[in-house]
Amino acid sequence: MAILKIARMGHPILTSRADPVIDPADPVVQRLIADMVETMQDAGGVGLAAPQVHVGLRLFVYHIPPSRADTPDVPDVPMALLNPELILVDDGPLEPGWEGCLSIPGLRGMVPRAMRVRVRALDAAGTPLAIEATGFHARVLQHEYDHLDGVLYPMRMTDFRYFGFDEELARHAGGSRR
Ligand code: NI
Numbered sequence: 001m002a003i004l005k006i007a008r009m010g011h012p013i014l015t016s017r018a019d020p021v022i023d024p025a026d027p028v029v030q031r032l033i034a035d036m037v038e039t040m041q042d043a044g045g046v047g048l049a050a051p052q053v054h055v056g057l058r059l060f061v062y063h064i065p066p067s068r069a070d071t072p073d074v075p076d077v078p079m080a081l082l083n084p085e086l087i088l089v090d091d092g093p094l095e096p097g098w099e100g101c102l103s104i105p106g107l108r109g110m111v112p113r114a115m116r117v118r119v120r121a122l123d124a125a126g127t128p129l130a131i132e133a134t135g136f137h138a139r140v141l142q143h144e145y146d147h148l149d150g151v152l153y154p155m156r157m158t159d160f161r162y163f164g165f166d167e168e169l170a171r172h173a174g175g176s177r178r
Helices: 027-043 135-150 168-169
Strands: 047-050 059-062 077-090 095-099 105-115 115-122 129-136 163-165
Touching: 027 047, 027 059, 027 077, 047 135, 059 105, 059 135, 077 135, 095 135, 105 135, 105 168, 115 135, 129 135
Parallel strands: none
Antiparallel strands: 047 059, 059 077, 077 115, 095 105, 105 163, 115 129
16 A cells, blocks of 8 residues: 555646546556555545545545544444435535645635535445435535535635634634534
8 A cells, every 4th residue: 555645725636527437346446545545544634535646536535533423424434435426415504614625734614514415426345335424424525525526625615714724723712623
């Protein structure tokens, strides 16, 4: 396995739409998934999408540690989702919450998101799966899914007063790791 280089905001792959994975069993795809999980863990992130490691494929990995899980629907193993389809189930108002991104290091912003989503995808073995997610889990899935369409979280923000350096936000009232 290998630690992959993470693209930072400004690199055009981060604002490009990614292509479907044709063959999940392809050894190149399997190695990519393993390397993305390792890269995510090394960087201390909860999610990582293929475009963030310079690969324009519709695939992301995520792993929310128990300390950050606020709902019981969070799997406590690294997940890989290929060719995901995302459905916003909640038709209520979007909920603001803090987000960071490994492609936008050191910064954090308040992003409105749906609090309940359904995702259909293939897992790493190519088996179809369906996920119902709420809370932070739903937020992570929307954030990672957006990467596949070339959307970064600042493009979803509505109030730029709540956008800043992690260190400053942590130092002042209202700042949060989330
Ligand atoms: Ni991100």
